[in-house]
Amino acid sequence: MLFYPLWKRIVIFVVLSLGFLIASGNFLSERQSTAMPVALRALFHKVVLGLDLEGGIHILLQIERQKVWEERLEDYLLALRGMIRENDFRLQNPPRLISDTKKLHHSILITSRKGEGERLLRILNPFAHSYNLILQKRSADSFDLMLSDKVRAELISSALQHTIEILRRRIDESGTREPLIQRQGESRVLVEIPGVKDPEQVKNLLGKTAKLTFHLLDKRVSSGVGIVYPDSVRLPSYEIGADGKPTSYYVLRKRVYVGGEHLLDAQTVFENNLPAVSFRFDAAGARRFGKVTKEHEGDILAIVLDDEVISAPRIQSAILGGSGIISGDFSVDEANELALLLRAGALPVPLKVIEERTVGPGLGRDSVKAGKRAALVAMLLVVCFMILRYKLFGFFAAVALLANIILIVASLSIIGATLTLPGIAGIVLTTGMAVDANVLIFERICEESKMMGGALISSIEAGYKRAIVTILDSNITTLIAAVILFAFGSGPIRGFAVTLSLGIATSMFTAIMLTRVLIVWWLRSSSSSRRLPI
DSSP: OOOOOHHHHHHHHHHHHHHHHHHHGGGSOHHHHHHSOHHHHTTOOOOEEOHHHHOEEEEEEEEOHHHHHHHHHHHHHHHHHHHHHHTTOOEEEEEEEEEETTTTEEEEEEEEOTTOHHHHHHHHHHHHHHTTEEEEEEETTEEEEEEOHHHHHHHHHHHHHHHHHHHHHHHHHTTOOSOEEEEETTTEEEEEEETOSOHHHHHHHHHOOOOEEEEEBOTTSSSTTSOOOTTEEEEEBSOBOTTSSBSOEEEEESOOSEEGGGEEEEEEEEETTEEEEEEEEOHHHHHHHHHHHHHTTTSBEEEEETTEEEEOOBOOSOOOSSEEEEESSOOHHHHHHHHHHHHHOOOSSOEEEEEEEEEOHHHHHHHHHHHHHHHHHHHHHHHHHHHHHHHHHHHHHHHHHHHHHHHHHHHHHHHTOEEOHHHHHHHHHHHHHTTHHHHHHHHHHHHHHHHTTSOHHHHHHHHHHHHHHHHHHHHHHHHHHHHHHHHHOOTHHHHHHHHHHHHHHHHHHIIIIIHHHHHHHHHHSTTOOSSOOO
16 A cells, blocks of 8 residues: 555656646636647636527528429529530420429429420430439329439438538638537527627628529620510629619629639728728639639620629629639628638528527626535535545545545646537536545545554555446446437536536546555655544
8 A cells, every 4th residue: 555656656756736827727818828828828728608698699500402402403403404405495485493392392394395295205214313313203295303302311311411510610711619510400500709899790690591603794784674585684783772672683694604612712802992802812713703704705705692792893804813803882791701702712601590589697797606616615515524424534535525626627728629519518427436436445444444443554455456446337327328418418408418427537536546656645644543533
């Protein structure tokens, strides 16, 4: 018992020192943190407070599944038209997309001239096979092309994953701290952002699709109110008049000459002392942009954002550098937001707000104060009980308990976990659990001392050796429950599981190693009375 390896003492000292150093970063102000050297500042991480402690916004978003399927079928529709032209086949009507939003049914309807259904079927079969589509026969001369259930599910999953990535980039660029963005079910995304001061701005940032495309003006139509051909579309301008309606409309070719997916960067600039947004394409986008501006010099190239024409300049000359400027009636804030949205990328599909909650910072501060009080009271009661019951050894357990709390805070800071109100409950719970191991050890020591007739060192050695199995069993079973909570829970439940798991790990370290080294130090001290102080 008296022999305690030097390396173990060094490990205990290093762990406790680092834990105290890292945990102390939570008590430094922003000014004190920035004043530190960069190398030292890297050690100081603050525990991130969750939505219920710091206040903020909670939004549940849902992707429009019908739009995902419709857009994919639109792509197939363009390919189908090209294939039909290549086969020199004439249809009764142009193939078109039909949708039944109630039944979530979407398909491409193709109708041949009377008596040519079999020939059309021979053309459609390889097309359906190559794109993994389901081909159904409506009548002798009419057919449907549909997405299979598997493909529809894959499209939704892919769109949802892409949406989460785009939302994360948008929120991170806005400087928001530690957002929670996670999938909920098959088609929903949960967004929780603590510390938000302007919820409306965040909602606008999350809700905009920000799909940027470049289209040529349809020269077959003299104005925005003329006939719209099947390969064209009428879109409103970005500018709104005094009556709340768009100031003008444009009839544009549906063909997208360059898309926002080729954007490398977008920044706010000033042109003629007015806010604007400069953009830069990647190599492929630069080639396409240079080609369209060279071949259509003198024509109008409309810049479309979310089905609104934000600018429609005339091409003065070929732009071969792959960069340009979007000008419009922007304020500085609108230009900054547009640049941010373009840098982050367009959402693959529009989002709909299903649920929205705003938590005020006042409620969060009250929760933090209540949690601190609960933790302090719990700790004081446990310390008082341990000292009254186990005297000096109880004092050693109290020191280990304080070290345990410091290590929990340090661990939360290192892993960047978000501390929520259930997380504080987990810390309070581990405060009581942290002394369980010491109680088991001390009670076992008392029993061994009675059996051995008061032999101090032998009873302490036997107490530690025979209590360790029980301690491991109890902590491992609790840890298994915490892991299950983390695996199958979400949000606050996971926060509780994280703090509980960390508390179990740190309590094992402090209860078994730290209290033992303190007892060894007491046994070796010359002032030791050689009587069991329990």
